[in-house]
Structures are given as structure tokens and as C-alpha cells.
Amino acid sequence: MGRFIIKRLFLMAFMLIGLLAITFVISHIAPTDPAALAAGPDADTEMIERYRLEYGLDQPVYVQFGNYLTRLMNGNWGTSILTTRAVADDLLLYFPNTFELVVFSIGIAILLGIPLGVTAAVLQNTWADHTIRILTVSGVAMPMFWLGLMTQLYFALYLGWFPLGGRMNMMTDPPDPITNLLIVDSILRGEFGTTAEALTHIVLPAVALCFPALASIIRVNRAEMLETLKQDYIINAMAHGISMVRIVSVYALKNAMLPTMAMIGLRFGWMLGGTVLVETVFDWPGIGLYAVQATISSDFEPIMGATIVLGGFFMFTNLIIDLVYAWLDPRIRGQI
């Protein structure tokens, strides 16, 4: 196990460098001259040349890439033109909000997805199964941003059950940061009013974000349950007269859970892409919204910073999935 973890960590370090190479290449494919861009619109030729020398932009590409890596290692991720703060500080500020949203959303997807998947499998080809299937296929097909807008329209504006967007009300003071996760902090500080408020704000974006994940979880869980329920040991259990509830929930579900777990992990990572859309719709102050606003105003360093953080987090979750998978499945555990 130890060797496996070390191997995976090495691989992840390699992938991170690869990711940085991609962001580096992307920042160099921009049709504009980076030196001219950095020097500002009013700079003359001489100023641009001075900038080029100062930032090492006249050096060969691999030297520039080395400089880029060193700069990032030293925590210098550049400055955002939009917020006029250091990108690293901005990312630290926004990342917990995105994290909270994604965790809450995958939680909803798991809590709904597994029971629905089991139901669809046990009641195969009944109206319940068909209803659940319609839910899953339409859930994947609907654009997330549109789904977000429609839930906003119905649940926030028409029914008034939830706030329209944002992380919390303008007037509320956030609790003193401990973990920077608003819900956790407000509970730790005992400010339960703030917790309730934060919870009502998170519901709609989390629901809009969870749909594709929910659909995949239901699909995989249903397929695996169907497969498991055909196994001899299940038929044996039935012959012994063990109640169906016990067979399904104890004997079958446990075996169907492995592929479902893998899908949950995969979807958790993919949600990071979706946050870009959902955060824009719900004005959620996370990394996605930050990246989009930076892109619209051609603010380069924040885009790269956000890409690196989201990509790095995605890789990290993949690592965790593999470890959990290896730990759960004795066949894989034996191999490593």
C-alpha cells in the first residue's frame, strides 16, 4: 500500500507539472505580445523592450518555463487586474466557497442517487423505474446554467422559498474564520442563525450542480444492483427466506457500491467544471465565478491560477478515489 501511494504521488507531481506546462503554453499562444500586454496600452517600443528584458521574456522558452515554475513555487501567482489583489490571496479566499458548494452538492447526489438507483433496480421495468430513467436522461441533457435559472425562477422568485443567489445576506457579518468554510465556521462559533442562512443559500446552486452527478450515480447503481441481484448468493439468500429489504440493503448494496463509489469520485471532480456555470448563475463567490469574470476582462493571471487550483484539486480527488477503491476492494488491495 505504501509503495502504491508513493507511486501515485509521484505520478501526481508529474501531472501537476504537465498541467502547469499546459497553462504556460496557453498563456503563450495568446496572439498578443505578453511584454506589450504587461507594459500597458500606452507603452512605447523602448518600454516594451525593457519589460521584455526585466521579465526574461527574451529568454528561450524552457528557461521561461523554469522561471514560471520557480515563481509559482515562491507563491507569486501574479496580481489580478480586476480585484487588484494577489491571485494567491484571492484563490485562498474563494476556494473554500467552491469546496463547500461541491461537497454539499455531491452529498445531495449521493443521498438521492443511491436509494433511487436501488429502487429502479428492484422495481425494474415498472412505472417507478421508467420515471427514474426519465429523470436521469433529462437531468444530463439539461444545460446546468439553464436549470439553475429555472430553479431560481420557480423556487426563489415565484415560491420565495430560497434566496436568489449569493453566499449570504449582505447585512450579515461572517463569523471569524477558522476553516474559512462558512457553514463549518458558523457552527463552530455558535452562530446558528448564520448557519441557517448559509444553508438556505446553498440549496439551489447545489441542486442545480448535482443533476449530472445524480443521473450518473443512479445509472451505475441501478446497473450494478441488477447485476448483483442475479448472483447465486442472492438467490440462495432468498431461498433461505431472508427478507427482501435485508437482502437488498445488506447483501446486494454492499457489492454494488464499489463501481458506484468510483462514479461518485469521478463526478465529484467533474463538478468542478460545473461550478463555473452554477457560480455565475447564482453569484456564488467561488473560484468558478472568479475565473469567468477574469476571462471576460482578459485578466490573465487569475485564469491560470484558477485553472491550476481546479486541476490540482481534481487530481487530488482522483488520487483519493483510487486509494479508497484499493482499500475497499480486496482484489485490488492484493495486487499492490
Added chain:
Amino acid sequence: MVGSTNQRTNLATVMLIQDSNADHVSESFADRHASTYRTLRLYARTFRRNTSAMFGLAIVVVFLVVAAIGPWIVPFPEDATGAVHLDIKLQPPDSTHWFGTDEVGNDIFTRVVLGTRTTLQIACIVTGVAMLIGVPLGMIAGLVGGWVQEAIMRVTDVFLSVPGLVLAIAIVGALGPGIVNAMLALSLVWWPGYVRLVQAKTLALKNEIYVQAAYSIGASKLRIVFIHILPNCTSPIIVKASMDMGMAILGAASLGFLGLGAQPPFPEWGAMISIARTYLPDWWWYSFFPGLAISLTVLGFNLLGDGLRDILDPKHRD
């Protein structure tokens, strides 16, 4: 029992060969491709029995027809190119304007219908470019092996280790917003999926006996690629491409919605919703109908892809 069946088949084959040798001249196209016809008939039958796949096919056909004849059937063709009728702006749906009108009085039905062409273009180009990059790379990786395979697969891994939309946004950020750049960005993040698929398939096929046999009788590498490996990779590629059409439509609409793809007044569904968003909740029809169009189209391609997988992949056939 088994032996006798085999003998009979062999006998039949021999007779068939003799038969076809006898009337060599009169042998029609249908006779020569009888087995292909049989397979296609089986596919058609399996597909027809699958209600949801037929539903998906129907949506896709309607979508293609609308994209083809769109400009001739819309009631207000000039509304797609930036016409302004401020006197009828933001009208709710009625008998003239089926989907209502937008903030400059353009007919939303017209714009949604003409948006099919944009959407189809984006989906075809993104999926097509992704296949053109991904399939050859995957095949090279699978066939050549060694450090070439390592290099290709590790680069693929890196691309797959970032959420696609995030990377696409970064690329659009570098190139500047616009529909061409959005397509380019989506294509650049889309190919790694095909590399993985084709490489895995090639690796499996490489060790098949018939491929080994072809090698041993001295078939050239090119012949093996085009006659033995590529045809056997087509069904998973077709299934993936059909699913990807839907996903590419979602991706392009997402970029349009974020203001990074097609720019208004160009009739693109995502870009329409991005403007329409500011007119919620009072003018709901403005964002409702383009979103419905996206959902239905993607649904169609997804169901079609599912259906194709059921017929092309024997493991999924009941």
C-alpha cells in the same frame, strides 16, 4: 450433434462457393453483400424495438431537418441578423410570435430555429476535430508502443486531469472570446477521450489471432491498420461521437452563456440565454425556449447514442 451441424454448414458453404463460381457474372451486389444486409437488418430490428432510441432518433432527425431548411421556414428571417423593432419588444408568446420577442423586438422562435444551424456546426466541428486528432494518436500509441505510447498517453492523462470546461475557458481567455475560438478551445479539450478509447481498443485488437495471422503472412502495417484495426474500432467511436455531439452542444452553449462563445446578435442558444438572464423573471419566455431547445437536442443525441451502443456493442444487447 454439433459435428453434424458443422458439417452441414461446411457443405452449404462449399455449395455456395461452387454456386457463386458457376454464375460468377450474374452475381448481384445484393448477393455479394448478403451478410452485411443481414447484420444491418438485425441492427435495424434491435433499434426499432428500443422506444427511447427511436425517440432520440426522431429528435435528431427533426433537428437536422430544421437546421437544413431553417432559413426558409422561419417567419421573420431578418431577425437573426440584428433587425430592430423596438415597438414590439418583449412581447409574450402569441400566435404571431410563438416564443415571444426579445429586447429589440426580434422573434425568438426565428432565432431559436436558426440557432439549430449554429449548434449543428459547432457540434460537428468540435466532435470532428477531436476525432481527427484523437483517433490517429490513439492508434499510433496502441500500435507502436514503447516510449511513443508513454508520451502520448501521459499527455492525454494530463489533459484529462483538468475539468474540460475549465481548460476551455482558459484557452478562450488566451485567444479572446468568439465562436471560432470557443470551437477551437472545445476541440482542444475534447480529443483525449478518443485517444484513450482507441488506444485501449487497438491494444486489445493487436493480439487478436486474425491480426497476428495477417502479420505472419506479411501484411503491411498500413494494411493492418486500415483493413483490420480501424473497422473494428468504428462502433465504439460512433457511439462516443453520438454522445459527444450532445456534450459538445452543452459545452458550446455553456461558453456562449458565459459570454465567451458566440457573440450577440448571432443566433446561438447559449448566448441568447446569457442576455435573456437579465430579463428574468418578468420576461421568462426569453430564456425558457432557447434552453428547452438545448435540452431537447442534447436529449436526442444522448438517447441515440445509448441506442447505438445497444445495437453495436453485443455486451449491451439483451
